[in-house]
Amino acid sequence: MNSTISVTREPSSRMPIEFTGRGGEYFRIWIVNLVLTILTLGIYSAWAKVRTKRYFYRNTIVGGSPFEYHARPIQILKGRAIVVGAYLAYGLVNMVSPILGGILILVFLGFLPWLVVRASVFNARNSSWRDIRFNFNSNTKAEAAKVFLLFPFLSIFTLGLLTPYITYRGWRFAIANARLGTTLFEIHAKLGKYYAAFFMTLLMVVGVSVLIGFFVINWFGADTFGIGLVVALYPEMLIVAATAYIVVITGSVIAYGALTRNASLNATQVGPYQFGSTLHAGVLCWIAFSNLLAIVLSVGLLMPWAKVRISRYLATNLVMHGPSDLDTFVQGNRPESRALGEEASDFFDVDIGGV
Amino acid sequence: MNCVAYCYDGRGSTRTTVRVNIDYQARVIAFQLGEEEKSYRAIDLLISPRLASTPRRIETPDGCILDVSDNEAIDQLIDVAEIPVPGRWIHRLESKFRYVSLSIVITVLFVWLSAGYGIPVIAKHVAFMVPVTTNLVLGEEVLVALDKMVFSESQLPTNDKQKLTKRFVSVAESMSDDYKFRLVFRRGGKIGANAFALPGGTVILTDELVEKAQTVSEVELVLAHELGHVVNRHGLRQILQSSTVALLIMAITGDVSSAAALASALPTLLVESHYSREFEKEADRVAYDYAISRGISPRHFINLLDRLSDTDGDLGFLSTHPSVQDRSKKFSAQ
Numbered sequence: 267m268n269s270t271i272s273v274t275r276e277p278s279s280r281m282p283i284e285f286t287g288r289g290g291e292y293f294r295i296w297i298v299n300l301v302l303t304i305l306t307l308g309i310y311s312a313w314a315k316v317r318t319k320r321y322f323y324r325n326t327i328v329g330g331s332p333f334e335y336h337a338r339p340i341q342i343l344k345g346r347a348i349v350v351g352a353y354l355a356y357g358l359v360n361m362v363s364p365i366l367g368g369i370l371i372l373v374f375l376g377f378l379p380w381l382v383v384r385a386s387v388f389n390a391r392n393s394s395w396r397d398i399r400f401n402f403n404s405n406t407k408a409e410a411a412k413v414f415l416l417f418p419f420l421s422i423f424t425l426g427l428l429t430p431y432i433t434y435r436g437w438r439f440a441i442a443n444a445r446l447g448t449t450l451f452e453i454h455a456k457l458g459k460y461y462a463a464f465f466m467t468l469l470m471v472v473g474v475s476v477l478i479g480f481f482v483i484n485w486f487g488a489d490t491f492g493i494g495l496v497v498a499l500y501p502e503m504l505i506v507a508a509t510a511y512i513v514v515i516t517g518s519v520i521a522y523g524a525l526t527r528n529a530s531l532n533a534t535q536v537g538p539y540q541f542g543s544t545l546h547a548g549v550l551c552w553i554a555f556s557n558l559l560a561i562v563l564s565v566g567l568l569m570p571w572a573k574v575r576i577s578r579y580l581a582t583n584l585v586m587h588g589p590s591d592l593d594t595f596v597q598g599n600r601p602e603s604r605a606l607g608e609e610a611s612d613f614f615d616v617d618i619g620g621v
Numbered sequence: 622m623n624c625v626a627y628c629y630d631g632r633g634s635t636r637t638t639v640r641v642n643i644d645y646q647a648r649v650i651a652f653q654l655g656e657e658e659k660s661y662r663a664i665d666l667l668i669s670p671r672l673a674s675t676p677r678r679i680e681t682p683d684g685c686i687l688d689v690s691d692n693e694a695i696d697q698l699i700d701v702a703e704i705p706v707p708g709r710w711i712h713r714l715e716s717k718f719r720y721v722s723l724s725i726v727i728t729v730l731f732v733w734l735s736a737g738y739g740i741p742v743i744a745k746h747v748a749f750m751v752p753v754t755t756n757l758v759l760g761e762e763v764l765v766a767l768d769k770m771v772f773s774e775s776q777l778p779t780n781d782k783q784k785l786t787k788r789f790v791s792v793a794e795s796m797s798d799d800y801k802f803r804l805v806f807r808r809g810g811k812i813g814a815n816a817f818a819l820p821g822g823t824v825i826l827t828d829e830l831v832e833k834a835q836t837v838s839e840v841e842l843v844l845a846h847e848l849g850h851v852v853n854r855h856g857l858r859q860i861l862q863s864s865t866v867a868l869l870i871m872a873i874t875g876d877v878s879s880a881a882a883l884a885s886a887l888p889t890l891l892v893e894s895h896y897s898r899e900f901e902k903e904a905d906r907v908a909y910d911y912a913i914s915r916g917i918s919p920r921h922f923i924n925l926l927d928r929l930s931d932t933d934g935d936l937g938f939l940s941t942h943p944s945v946q947d948r949s950k951k952f953s954a955q
Contacts, residue, residue: 291673294715301724302711304731317672317711324675331627331636331688332676350868357864361857362758396636397629397686447634562887567725595634 279590285581287325289571295321296570312343326581328395329592336399337392379410390444398595403443413439430460430526437530446536448598455533463525467518467547474514478507513555520554521547531584537595539588545580553579624691627676628654631684641687643694648702659685663702668695671712735869736892741899744861748854753799759820759856764805767825775806777828782806785831788841789824795845795911796852804844806831814929818847820856833928842908842922849907855900862896897941905948923949 299314316339323333352374360367383406390402413435421428434457441453524545531543557572622645628637639652651660659681667680677695679687689695699706714720775782786804793802800822809815809827817825824847826840834840850856870885905922912919923945930945943951 286675294721295673297721297724297728298711298714301727304728313708320672321675324672329636331629334678353864353868357860361860362755364762396634397631398634565888591635593633593635597632 278587281329281586281588281590281592283581283584283586284327285325285574285578286327287322287574287577289574292321292574293567293570309343312339312346315339315342322577323393326577328586329590331396331592334394334397335392336394337388341388375415378414379407382410382414383407386440386443395446396592396595398447398597401445401447403445406439406443409439409443430464431457433522433526434460434530437526441530441534447595449537449595452535453530453533454535455530459529460526463522463529466525467522470521471514471518475511478510478514517551517555520551524550537588539586542585542587544583544585546583550579622694624689624694626652626679626690627688628652629686629688631686639687641689643698645698645701648698650698654685663698663704666704668699668704668706670706670708671696673712673715732869736866737895740862740865740869741858741896744858744865745854747861748857751857753797756851756854756857757801757821759860761819761821763819764823764825768807771810771812772807772825772827773810775808775828777806777831781831784837785826785840785844788837789844791915792841792845792848792911793822795914796848800851802848802851816843816847818850820851820854822848822851824848824851830929834925835928836921838917838921839925842912842917842919843925845911846904846908846922849904850900852907853900853903855904859896859900863893866892894941898943901942901948902951905943905951909952919952923952 295317299310299317302310303314316335316337319335319337323335326333356367356370356374359370383402383404386402387404390400393400413432417428417432417435421432434455437455438453441451444451524547528543528545531541534541553576557576560568561572622643624641624643626639626641628639629635637654639654641650641652643650648663649660650663650666651658653659661681665682669678671677671692674692676688676690677692679689679695681687698704699709714724785806789802789804796802802822802824804824804826806826806828809829812827814829814833815827816830819825824844826844830843831840834843866889870889908922909919911917912922926945926948942948
């Protein structure tokens with residue numbers, strides 16, 4: 267009796283990435299995590315983190331197989347203790363002298379490249395698919411220092427014109443240094459796409475701002491008195507305008523994120539597989555803002571639902587193209603990479619923005 | 622009992638579908654992988670704790686990984702064979718309606734009690750435990766910054782300043798003497814009629830406030846109120862409380878992302894304004910006690926507040942100060 271399912275090889279098929287998590291299910295996990303964290307004075311938060319991460323990994327499915335997260339809570343607990351300690355130390359120092367506090371921030375910043383690399387390595391080595399571990403090149407501190415410190419610093423003097431380049435390098439850092447088993451991830455993104463995304467969202471912000479200004483002036487007939495008088499007469503207008511402005515700025519940041527994520531993932535390959543990302547900036551904005559509203563109106567209780575909702579949207583808009591049998595990945599030098607993982611077990615557990 | 626599972630060998634990404642036979646009586650599982658007949662004692666298996674309805678991960682001693690979707694079958698095997706699975710009870714909490722409801726109640730109560738009572742009480746204790754000199758270094762740069770940005774030199778007659786300083790000394794003498802009490806006069810400019818205290822004991826009085834006052838006693842009670850902030854260490858307590866609230870929110874939301882920050886802005890604002898109003902009430906009590914001890918009518922304080930409040934609206938929950946009606950009621954009741 268042969269129970270192996272034989273798979274017909276196709277030259278290239280389209281494989282969607284599925285997300286099977288449900289809001290109600292995650293709510294139960296979330297609230298129990300929360301209450302145990304409270305009852306253990308925060309110590310359980312490391313176990314909660316692993317459970318949450320496993321819930322999202324185990325519900326993200328590629329080629330019929332879910333991901334797995336392997337981190338041990340105790341490693342995360344150590345990292346958290348250090349982060350909380352650093353936060354308290356900063357708070358105390360800043361209380362005594364804001365200048366010394368500022369110096370301390372610079373010291374923390376100096377650690378940032380190291381931190382980013384360590385966290386990326388930690389996350390990659392503790393993630394697997396079909397029991398093949400991911401890995402991340404740990405020899406990338408110089409690159410991280412450029413992408414996360416030097417370029418953002420230089421960006422201050424360029425009126426933000428360096429932003430698309432930094433986004434481009436950030437994605438390249440995250441993708442080109444990763445591998446699944448022995449198979450390297452590759453990214454062939456064109457820098458021009460990031461600049462296009464940047465100017466498109468910039469144009470949108472300017473357009474909407476002009477539109478808002480036009481409505482305000484028309485509404486209040488301020489053309490004869492100037493904006494200053496409008497604000498003096500109707501101070502609540504200032505709140506409305508400020509809110510509109512925050513919404514426009516946040517929306518443009520989300521739209522820019524969606525466009526650059528598409529640009530990056532559409533140019534990403536792993537082995538014979540090509541990724542495709544089809545996020546729609548407007549839909550993502552709608553999900554983000556309605557999520558925010560739902561969270562605020564439900565005093566936080568709808569947060570699990572919101573998180574599942576956005577995860578589902580991100581997953582369903584990601585596809586892989588390639589041979590459908592998906593058996594080309596090999597672990598390679600497994601014992602060695604495991605030993606390395608043990609050696610560097612004092613990682614910080616820091617999530618780096620939604621990559 | 623039979624169930625379908627996916628099998629991975631840990632070396633390559635080939636997925637093999639296998640039919641796992643679970644023998645509950647012999648406490649053994651068996652399946653056929655290619656030509657090989659695999660069989661394991663249940664007790665030797667490494668089984669992941671149940672996590673909602675996600676597939677179970679089972680690791681065999683020889684390194685096979687099985688993904689099994691039939692959670693019930695595996696749970697039964699764990700029970701029968703008494704396989705140790707750490708953290709198994711957590712799924713029991715998550716799957717029972719009563720435990721989930723209890724969790725909601727505990728969480729809401731905890732947030733409510735710690736924000737409303739726990740954090741202020743602990744902050745107060747800590748603030749009074751640290752040496753008084755800590756307060757002296759706090760906020761010393763504030764006056765310098767305000768001088769640069771809004772204040773200009775006071776235009777009050779020297780005579781008035783001397784009279785008020787004498788009253789200030791009299792108020793300061795009634796308080797603990799570990800602080801460096803000092804009264805400075807400034808023209809408020811944009812800030813207008815106001816008085817502030819820095820944690821170290823410096824009180825800043827604006828000309829505009831003095832001009833609005835009709836009697837010296839009115840200003841004297843304002844000074845007592847400001848020194849009430851100082852001796853109750855409100856500056857230090859404010860810092861301690863805000864940073865703990867930030868930590869609490871980080872612990873609850875579990876991340877520091879911008880969306881979480883946006884969503885928590887309103888509750889943070891509400892909690893902070895509540896703290897601020899509580900501090901004002903404490904300082905008011907100091908002013909009231911001082912008035913009684915010196916035989917001054919507490920009405921003076923309320924009269925000045927009434928005159929000052931003509932211009933501001935009431936923001937209710939978002940307000941950093943209790944409403945004048947509230948404060949006035951407290952003063953008549955005491």
